[in-house]
Amino acid sequence: MSKRLLIAFIVVDILLGLAVYRGYTLWNEGEQAAELTRDLREKGTTLFPDSRPLSSFDLVDSRGEAFTNANLAGKWSLVFFGFTHCPDICPMTMKELAEMTAQLSPAERAKLQVILGTVDPERDDPATMAEYVAQYDDAFIGLTGT
Known part of the structure; x- marks a missing residue:
């Protein structure tokens, strides 16, 4: 060969x-x-x-500022829907979210926003949402609006 x-x-x-x-x-x-x-x-x-497109929305956050689709860009967002007068599952879920985020490093935490969107906008105004989410984590965002 x-x-x-x-x-x-x-x-x-x-x-x-x-x-x-x-x-x-x-x-x-x-x-x-x-x-x-x-x-x-x-x-x-x-x-x-597959991912699905998100319809545009205009809400108000717990600081009284506008919150739109643009506020979701560039970060992971954990969104939980509930209300401030919820007797059990909402507080338990918010507590679990706070415990979970407390385990993240500062760098990981900076990439995440935890959002509570109210299903009771008539009672949950921005001030009420601010007081409620602050019980769990000052960085949590409360959203209200219709």
Whole structure:
């Protein structure tokens, strides 16, 4: 066998080996993603296949300032809908959100905003929202409006 033919076989073997390896890694990534999806669904997580556009809105935050879609840009936003006169689930959820954010580093915390959107805008004015969210975390944002 000539030296040239031997080199060609080696190159082809290497390329085939790389192709098989890449195919395996792509398949394995898909399997891991499918397993993660199954695990999340078993834990009650709702997964949406595609993002959906957010309709524009104009609300008022707990400082009395306008709050629109633009205020959501550049940060992760955890939005919880409730009301300040809620007797049980709202305070428990707000407490859990406060405990969760307390575990974040300052850098992680700077990338996140926690928002309580009221479902009772007639009673929950900006001052009421400010007082309520401040019980849990001064950085939390309360939103009201219609």
